[in-house]
Amino acid sequence: MENKPPTDVSNSKKRKRSDGPKPQSQSPLAIKKQKLLVSRQNLPIWSRQKDIRESLRQHSILVLSGETGSGKSTQVPQFLLTEPWCTGKIAVTQPRRVAAISLARRVAEEMGSPLGASSPASKVGYSVRFDDNTSAGTRIKYLTEGMLLQEMLRDGALSQYSCVVVDEVHERSVDVDLLLGFLKQLLESGKRKKPLKIVVMSATADVESLSRFFSTPTPKSEETSNGTVHGDDEEFQGFSDDEQSTPAEKSQVSTCRVEGRQYPVKLHYIDKPTEDVVDAALQRIMHLHCKEPMPGDILVFMTGQEIIHGLQKLVEELAGNLPPEYPRLLVLPLFAALPQAAQQRIFERAPPNTRKVILSTNIAETSVTVPGVRYVVDTGKAKIKQYRNRLGLESLLVKPISKSSADQRKGRAGREAAGQCFRLYTQQSYEELEKDTKPEILRCDLSNAVLKMKARGVDDVFSFPFLTPPNREAMEKSLLQLLLLGTLNEDGKINDIGRKVARLPLTPTLGRIVLEAARPERDCLLEVIDIIACLSVENIFLPTDTEEAREKALEARSQLHRRQGDHLTLLAAVQAYAAETSDRKRWATTHLISHRAMQNVLNVRKQLTTQCKSLLPNPTVRSTVDEDTQENILKCFLKGYHGNNIARLCPDKTYKTFAGNQTVAIHPSSVLFGRKVEAVVYNEFVFTTKAYARGVSAIQLKWLEDVWGSS
Numbered sequence: 001m002e003n004k005p006p007t008d009v010s011n012s013k014k015r016k017r018s019d020g021p022k023p024q025s026q027s028p029l030a031i032k033k034q035k036l037l038v039s040r041q042n043l044p045i046w047s048r049q050k051d052i053r054e055s056l057r058q059h060s061i062l063v064l065s066g067e068t069g070s071g072k073s074t075q076v077p078q079f080l081l082t083e084p085w086c087t088g089k090i091a092v093t094q095p096r097r098v099a100a101i102s103l104a105r106r107v108a109e110e111m112g113s114p115l116g117a118s119s120p121a122s123k124v125g126y127s128v129r130f131d132d133n134t135s136a137g138t139r140i141k142y143l144t145e146g147m148l149l150q151e152m153l154r155d156g157a158l159s160q161y162s163c164v165v166v167d168e169v170h171e172r173s174v175d176v177d178l179l180l181g182f183l184k185q186l187l188e189s190g191k192r193k194k195p196l197k198i199v200v201m202s203a204t205a206d207v208e209s210l211s212r213f214f215s216t217p218t219p220k221s222e223e224t225s226n227g228t229v230h231g232d233d234e235e236f237q238g239f240s241d242d243e244q245s246t247p248a249e250k251s252q253v254s255t256c257r258v259e260g261r262q263y264p265v266k267l268h269y270i271d272k273p274t275e276d277v278v279d280a281a282l283q284r285i286m287h288l289h290c291k292e293p294m295p296g297d298i299l300v301f302m303t304g305q306e307i308i309h310g311l312q313k314l315v316e317e318l319a320g321n322l323p324p325e326y327p328r329l330l331v332l333p334l335f336a337a338l339p340q341a342a343q344q345r346i347f348e349r350a351p352p353n354t355r356k357v358i359l360s361t362n363i364a365e366t367s368v369t370v371p372g373v374r375y376v377v378d379t380g381k382a383k384i385k386q387y388r389n390r391l392g393l394e395s396l397l398v399k400p401i402s403k404s405s406a407d408q409r410k411g412r413a414g415r416e417a418a419g420q421c422f423r424l425y426t427q428q429s430y431e432e433l434e435k436d437t438k439p440e441i442l443r444c445d446l447s448n449a450v451l452k453m454k455a456r457g458v459d460d461v462f463s464f465p466f467l468t469p470p471n472r473e474a475m476e477k478s479l480l481q482l483l484l485l486g487t488l489n490e491d492g493k494i495n496d497i498g499r500k501v502a503r504l505p506l507t508p509t510l511g512r513i514v515l516e517a518a519r520p521e522r523d524c525l526l527e528v529i530d531i532i533a534c535l536s537v538e539n540i541f542l543p544t545d546t547e548e549a550r551e552k553a554l555e556a557r558s559q560l561h562r563r564q565g566d567h568l569t570l571l572a573a574v575q576a577y578a579a580e581t582s583d584r585k586r587w588a589t590t591h592l593i594s595h596r597a598m599q600n601v602l603n604v605r606k607q608l609t610t611q612c613k614s615l616l617p618n619p620t621v622r623s624t625v626d627e628d629t630q631e632n633i634l635k636c637f638l639k640g641y642h643g644n645n646i647a648r649l650c651p652d653k654t655y656k657t658f659a660g661n662q663t664v665a666i667h668p669s670s671v672l673f674g675r676k677v678e679a680v681v682y683n684e685f686v687f688t689t690k691a692y693a694r695g696v697s698a699i700q701l702k703w704l705e706d707v708w709g710s711s
């Protein structure tokens with residue numbers, strides 16, 4: 001057996017010092033910790049603890065690969081916590097908030113620590129967009145990649161951290177690619193007073209290219225040739241040169257492979273390709289439920305929210321007709337737009353004699369352990385973001401996943417006991433899948449990434465150390481967009497507006513809309529925040545799939561509907577909900593509005609309002625929104641969309657987009673559906689059976705001069 005876990009060392013010291021009446025080991029947290037220690041010791045990674053610690057004593061960077069479930073995400077930070085160099089915090093990044101939260105919860109339990117802000121003694125916390133659950137004592141912080149990037153804007157040297165663990169690097173989100181580049185630059189800059197250790201890990205990491213990436217020095221561009229990669233001037237204050245380590249030391253990369261997983265997963269394929277994957281999933285779920293013994297929950301990977309809701313209905317219907325001797329079925333959906341509390345329900349154990357079936361998008365694909373899951377059903381598809389450069393459009397398309405994703409999905413079974421994975425595609429189809437998912441940076445709108453680079457002082461974005469350099473044309477396009485948004489100056493340098501936008505937890509477009517609303521001439525900050533809060537959560541309006549339901553909804557929501565369109569309708573809904581003081585849940589039900597989504601809107605609204613305080617210290621608070629304010633609100637959206645997301649009515653009575661001259665119809669979910677107005681602004685361009693604009697409001701063409709004429 002290896003050394004005792006670091007946490008044990010510190011706690012045994014504490015125990016000796018404590019002379020209170022009740023030994024610490026009897027507290028519920030300590031009992032749980034002891035119990036979990038046994039499972040931790042059985043993880044394959046446990047026996048590699050010494051090697052992992054040793055390699056980071058010798059090197060700055062460790063690229064760690066190991067099978068799903070081998071213990072990387074939960075154990076590595078705990079192994080490193082008591083290393084001599086680890087005097088600060090450890091950041092562990094995750095591609096998604098659901099994983100960041102559940103891992104923090106698990107590791108807190110394993111360490112016998114309260115979670116997050118619940119106690120100053122808490123050692124483990126998490127930080128995700130709109131939810132920072134950490135305390136002054138937090139040593140291990142699970143956070144989304146985006147949150148660490150935000151932190152880097154405030155403190156580019158990451159001075160509170162001794163270590164950054166970049167987990168699930170194979171997902172290759174834009175944020176992780178930026179993070180890797182920034183971390184590499186930070187190590188090369190020699191501007192850290194104390195050592196910073198970096199661990200990059202995944203089950204399916206491309207160890208070779210990651211090692212090469214970190215060990216090849218970044219060529220210096222003109223802008224960075226003075227050796228500094230600087231954001232705000234204050235970022236690197238307090239670092240003295242004499243304590244810098246040499247670049248040779250810093251670029252040392254070590255690698256480690258952890259073999260084996262705790263429990264086996266039996267793999268099944270179908271014999272013939274299926275046309276109807278929803279039906280195949282339904283059959284598989286019901287078959288497992290009726291034939292397989294309890295306990296054994298089922299995790300099903302689907303493509304998106306709508307298809308999940310559809311399958312949920314079907315499963316519930318069939319389960320309702322089963323004879324009483326069968327266990328009950330509890331169906332839980334899981335997708336990104338679902339509020340956190342609802343997402344976390346999947347981690348609760350199912351009630352007695354009940355089997356959980358979780359219908360999830362790819363957000364449960366990596367890092368998470370869903371207690372109780374023994375069976376994974378994989379449809380082999382996911383919605384993947386695709387950016388069409390020429391049109392300047394980003395859309396989500398249903399595509400086959402990669403082998404690496406399929407293996408991650410399989411890895412969600414066999415975590416607490418042996419499991420099985422049912423792939424609803426043939427073995428041949430699996431063999432034909434791409435090895436890895438194409439990095440997001442090659443298929444998305446880059447304006448957010450470029451603005452983040454600019455805000456961190458990377459003026460020459462073309463020489464940024466990318467693991468995979470994006471397409472030059474896409475970069476140029478995003479630079480142009482940022483220039484049009486008014487976030488960059490003509491010379492390409494970030495300006496004050498850009499810096500402010502970059503600090504908001506929103507896309508550059510939404511951030512720019514907020515900034516416009518904070519201008520005293522517009523003074524509609526609170527209203528715009530309300531609308532943007534709605535756009536940041538799941539749809540507040542409950543779905544209406546039949547004609548009858550649509551009519552019912554129209555009637556129920558008639559007082560909220562605004563003839564100007566969806567933006568002001570959202571605002572009316574938030575304001576009416578917030579003004580309801582007696583029974584908000586009932587109000588939501590009567591108006592066919594999701595109470596859960598609304599609670600989330602109010603939460604986001606609160607946080608955005610706090611974050612925007614410095615933009616406009618005394619925004620006008622209104623109980624009713626007069627016509628001038630309505631116009632100002634829509635003008636803010638026009639400012640943010642700067643020519644994109646606008647369509648005008650043509651003589652043939654169709655709407656055509658300003659940019660690209662594409663025909664676009666108003667989506668049936670819009671309050672403007674069927675109406676013909678001079679021009680419209682919309683939030684989203686979606687392509688289903690045809691091109692639709694979603695989230696639409698009527699505008700006047702003469703407003704454009706006022707909007708685009710102003711800076």
Ligand SMILES: Nc1ncnc2c1ncn2[C@@H]1O[C@H](COP(=O)(O)OP(=O)(O)OP(=O)(O)O)[C@@H](O)[C@H]1O
Pocket residue numbers: 043066067068069070071072073074075102106202203262366367368369370371411414415416
């Ligand atoms: N919330 C949890 N509930 C129960 N067991 C858990 C939980 N989280 C982790 N575990 C246990 O710890 C093991 C290791 O999990 P961990 O997330 O550290 O593995 P990993 O190697 O990072 O896997 P992956 O690559 O799939 O993210 C799991 O297989 C499971 O046995």
